[in-house]
Amino acid sequence: MSFDDMLDDLRKREAKARAMGGPERLARREAQGVLNARTRIDAFIDPGSWVETGLLAVSSIVPEDRDKTPADGKIAGFAKVDGRMVAVASNDFTTKGASSSATNMKKVGHVKRVATERGFPLVFFGESSGARMPDNMGAKGMGTNLGHDPQQYVRTRQTPWASAVLGQCYGSSAWYTCLSDFVVMRKGAIMAVASPGLASFAIGQDVEAEDLGGWKMHSEISGLIDLVVESDEEALDEIKRFLSYMPSHCNEPPPLASVPAGSDECARRILDILPDSRKRAYDVRKIIKCLADLDSFFEFKPKFGRPAVTGLARMDGRTVGFIASNPMGKAGALDVAACEKATRFTVMCDSFNIPLILLVDTPGFVIGIEGEKQKAPGKIMNFMQALQMCTVPKLSVIMRKSYGQAYLNMGGGRNSDDVAIWPTAEVSFMDAHYATQIVTWGQQASDERKQEIREQMEKDSSAYSLAEIYAAQAVIAPADTRRYLIQQLEIHELRMSGGIGAHRMAAWPTTF
Amino acid sequence: MATTKVTSEVIGTVWKVEKAVGDQVAEGDLIMILESMKMEIPVEAPLAGTLSEIKVSPDDSVEEDHVLCLIES
Numbered sequence: 001m002s003f004d005d006m007l008d009d010l011r012k013r014e015a016k017a018r019a020m021g022g023p024e025r026l027a028r029r030e031a032q033g034v035l036n037a038r039t040r041i042d043a044f045i046d047p048g049s050w051v052e053t054g055l056l057a058v059s060s061i062v063p064e065d066r067d068k069t070p071a072d073g074k075i076a077g078f079a080k081v082d083g084r085m086v087a088v089a090s091n092d093f094t095t096k097g098a099s100s101s102a103t104n105m106k107k108v109g110h111v112k113r114v115a116t117e118r119g120f121p122l123v124f125f126g127e128s129s130g131a132r133m134p135d136n137m138g139a140k141g142m143g144t145n146l147g148h149d150p151q152q153y154v155r156t157r158q159t160p161w162a163s164a165v166l167g168q169c170y171g172s173s174a175w176y177t178c179l180s181d182f183v184v185m186r187k188g189a190i191m192a193v194a195s196p197g198l199a200s201f202a203i204g205q206d207v208e209a210e211d212l213g214g215w216k217m218h219s220e221i222s223g224l225i226d227l228v229v230e231s232d233e234e235a236l237d238e239i240k241r242f243l244s245y246m247p248s249h250c251n252e253p254p255p256l257a258s259v260p261a262g263s264d265e266c267a268r269r270i271l272d273i274l275p276d277s278r279k280r281a282y283d284v285r286k287i288i289k290c291l292a293d294l295d296s297f298f299e300f301k302p303k304f305g306r307p308a309v310t311g312l313a314r315m316d317g318r319t320v321g322f323i324a325s326n327p328m329g330k331a332g333a334l335d336v337a338a339c340e341k342a343t344r345f346t347v348m349c350d351s352f353n354i355p356l357i358l359l360v361d362t363p364g365f366v367i368g369i370e371g372e373k374q375k376a377p378g379k380i381m382n383f384m385q386a387l388q389m390c391t392v393p394k395l396s397v398i399m400r401k402s403y404g405q406a407y408l409n410m411g412g413g414r415n416s417d418d419v420a421i422w423p424t425a426e427v428s429f430m431d432a433h434y435a436t437q438i439v440t441w442g443q444q445a446s447d448e449r450k451q452e453i454r455e456q457m458e459k460d461s462s463a464y465s466l467a468e469i470y471a472a473q474a475v476i477a478p479a480d481t482r483r484y485l486i487q488q489l490e491i492h493e494l495r496m497s498g499g500i501g502a503h504r505m506a507a508w509p510t511t512f
Numbered sequence: 513m514a515t516t517k518v519t520s521e522v523i524g525t526v527w528k529v530e531k532a533v534g535d536q537v538a539e540g541d542l543i544m545i546l547e548s549m550k551m552e553i554p555v556e557a558p559l560a561g562t563l564s565e566i567k568v569s570p571d572d573s574v575e576e577d578h579v580l581c582l583i584e585s
Contacts, residue, residue, distance in 0.1 A: 280552045306521070328521050331549035363549075 017055045017070040021094025029094070035232040037075050037092035040125050040166070044088070044236040045079035052077040054107040061102055061135040061144070069095055074104035074128075076111045081240055084248055087115035089176075090125040093167055097129030100136075100172045102145045108172075109149050119249035121160040123239055124180065130171030130194070155179045157351040157506040160246040164235040165189045165225065169213075179510050181348050182242040182300070183225045184235045187215050191224070223304035223337060224511060241298060245312040245319045246352055250506065253353050253499035254319035260294040263482075267291060270478035274424065278400060281327035284309055284359060287399070288322050291315070291357075291482045297322070300345060305337030306330070307362070310345040312354070316486045321349035324359035325410065327400075334406055335366040339379040340512040342409075346386040347505045355393040355489055358411040361400040364430070365409075382512055384409050391501040393417050393492035395485055398425045398463070398472065413471060417492045420484055421463040421472040432457035516559060516583045520574045524548030529570060535563045543581060546574065561585030 001009070020026060020036060029036050035043060041050060057072045059065035073095035078087055089108045091098035115122040136145050153175055155161070163177040165185040174191050177183050185191070192213035199205045199212065211217060218225040229235045247254045266289065273286045289297050292313035299311035306329030311322050323342050325332040334342075349356055365371070365380055387394070387409065396411030398421040407427065408415055421427075429435065436454045445453070466472040476484050494500060527547040531537060537557040544566075546553040561583040568580050 275554075277552070279550065281554060327551060328553060330522070331551040333549065 013056055020070055020092050025094040033231070034167070036094065037090040037098070037125065037127075040164075040232060040236065041075065041077075041079070041088055041090050043233055044123070044125075044240070045081055045086075046083065049080035050077055051079065053110060054103075057103045057107060059096075059101055059103060059132075059135070061132075061141075065096070069101075069103075071095070072101055072104040072107065073098045074100075074107055076104075076107040078111070078114070081243060084243070085118075085120040086243070087111040087120060087122045088125070089122070091127040091167075091173060093127045093129075096132060097168075098127055098173075099129050099132035100145075101132040102135065105145070105149075105152075105172075109152065113151075116158050119159060119251070121162065121243055121246065121248060123243075124161070124163040124173065124176045126163055126165045126169040126173035126177050126191070127167030127189070128171065128173035129168060153179065155507070155510055157181070157250060157348075157503070159249045160243065160352060162239045162242055164232075164239060165191045165218075166232055166235060168195065168209075170195050178224060181246075181352075181510070182227075182239065184227045184229055184238045184242075185215050185218060185225045186229055186232055186235050190214055191218060219301070220303045223301055223341060226300040227302075242312075245298065245314070245354075250352060250503055251500055257293075257296075257314055257317045259314075259317045260296075263292075263294045266294065267482040268479045270481070274399070274478060278426070281331065283328045284324045284326040284332075284361065287359065288313065288324060291359075291485065292320075292322070293317065301341050305335065305339075305341035307332055307334050307366070308338035308342050310341055315357075315482070315489055318489060319354050320489070321345060321354045321356050322359065323356060323410075325362035325406075327361055330366060332362040332401070333364060333366045334362055334380075334409070336371055336374040336376050336379045339365075339376075339383045339409075343379075343383045343386045343512050344510065346383070346390060347508045350386075350390045350392050350501055351503050351506045353392060353494070353499055353501050355395070355492070356390065356411075357485060358394065358396040358416065360396060360398045360402045360407075360410040360412075362403065362406045362410060363401050364404040364406045379512070380405060380409065386505060386508070387411065387415055389504045391494075391504065393489060393494070395488050395492070396420070397476075397481060397485070398422065398427060398466075399478075400424055400426065402427045403431070404429055418474075418488045419466075419472045420474045420476045420481070420488075421466055422478055422481075423463050423475060424478075425463040425466075426461045427463075427466050428457075428461040432461075513584050515564065516561070516585060517579045518543065518555060518558060518581045518583060520546060520555070520576060520578045520580055522546060522548040522553050523575055524553060524573075526568045526570050526572045526574060526580075527552065529566060529568070531563055531566075533563055533566055537561060537563060537583065544568075555580055557583060559583065559585055 059069040075090040161180040162182040163180040169191040190209045190213045196209045215228045296314040309324045394416045396416035396419045435457045524546045527545045529544045541557045544555045564584045565582040
């Protein structure tokens with residue numbers, strides 16, 4: 001064979017691999033407005049930056065599949081996004097449903113290992129039917145295909161991971177999704193342990209795919225995803241946005257961004273948002289948007305655990321994480337879902353050197369039987385332990401109510417590096433009405449006596465009382481809060497380690 | 513013309529309705545106030561438009577995502 005023939009043969013093999021599952025299957029997807037594994041990569045990366053690994057890999061278990069498995073159904077490689085290196089694993093559903101096989105698992109393992117060891121993020125475009133059949137069947141199928149990588153499902157957060165759920169995600173694409181720091185899901189995609197078909201055959205449960213693992217279920221009930229979008233393109237843009245806040249790896253601080261003009265103006269509007277009446281709710285997200293750099297607030301899980309709001313943002317160009325109680329959700333009383341959400345977000349921020357800002361307006365934790373059945377005390381302690389394990393700077397602002405154990409969980413006392421408090425705040429163990437009921441329990445206390453006790457309980461819950469004993473470091477006006485937080489972030493910068501935390505929760509779970 | 517559903521963020525009861533059908537609203541205008549967990553929960557217009565229908569009255573119980581009113585824009 002001449003050199004020309006050899007090179008021609010190579011080009012033909014490459015073209016065949018890039019054709020994926022063939023023009024008909026690709027056309028069907030295009031007609032549905034869904035991108036394919038390669039157009040997703042093109043839409044995601046900086047033009048011309050793609051370096052593929054394993055283009056000519058094929059199925060290695062079933063000989064007759066060799067010609068029918070271009071790139072073996074999982075496309076892997078490296079590219080630049082906004083000029084920074086990322087690793088990508090993109091599932092080609094047109095090739096055997098992007099099922100996991102002996103060969104393609106080696107490819108995914110390779111990009112995962114390289115991203116981790118060389119220090120850059122890993123991104124998954126999830127759309128996979130699960131383990132390949134019949135390759136994985138029988139003892140030899142299991143022993144040959146599975147379990148050769150003892151680190152396959154270990155997350156130690158050396159580098160950020162992000163996942164897009166863009167189709168059916170069962171098995172490994174569900175596992176990698178749940179191990180990620182950020183997950184975006186396109187409406188119409190499904191993520192579950194196994195398909196509704198298998199649920200029907202195996203346990204007789206007739207369930208609609210959307211109910212089993214659709215966007216509504218995951219964004220509102222399971223909380224396993226961070227964001228819902230309408231299209232593949234939007235999902236890819238949201239991952240790019242997430243990465244823009246993150247360092248490439250855990251041993252560097254997050255990137256600095258320029259500060260948009262007008263960022264300092266909005267803080268003056270906080271008093272227009274904060275109601276006069278302590279009984280009136282407001283949406284704390286409006287306050288976050290006034291404090292953060294203009295248009296920089298990037299919320300996680302907006303429909304899950306709504307008494308807490310979590311999201312990344314920038315303050316004077318630096319990435320920060322906000323955890324805020326939201327009076328619009330259960331009056332700001334933190335429930336089990338809110339604790340799970342706050343814990344996960346705390347662990348992620350701490351692992352990637354992102355300072356935390358806690359905004360407090362909460363009457364406490366939700367009490368009652370529903371929460372207890374969902375392990376509320378354990379969830380409250382997971383959140384508390386996460387906060388105390390944190391070594392990134394933590395700043396807390398008590399805006400209105402801060403009550404009971406939630407005072408500690410939201411950074412009260414030495415659970416923050418600095419506590420600032422607004423003059424509008426009230427801090428106590430519980431509402432004076434309930435406290436009066438408790439201390440007069442079983443006594444024949446007159447209404448006058450109860451009134452006296454109540455007045456006694458009500459006193460000293462002011463911001464100034466907390467500041468006088470130095471349990472708050474400053475009483476500040478809402479309009480000065482942005483400036484104050486930026487100054488405190490500078491004071492508490494981790495100079496001794498070049499901005500790097502101790503990452504004591506790096507191997508904590510990604511879901512709670 | 514597009515119709516936008518304004519839904520409840522909380523389980524609670526309707527306390528006060530501050531606007532009437534046919535009223536023009538700007539984004540952020542207060543439409544009604546719900547009562548939940550002893551707190552007053554404002555319901556604000558998510559966008560500017562005309563209130564074409566109000567589906568609840570004071571003292572009605574509402575669930576999360578319950579449609580409270582419609583805005584034509």
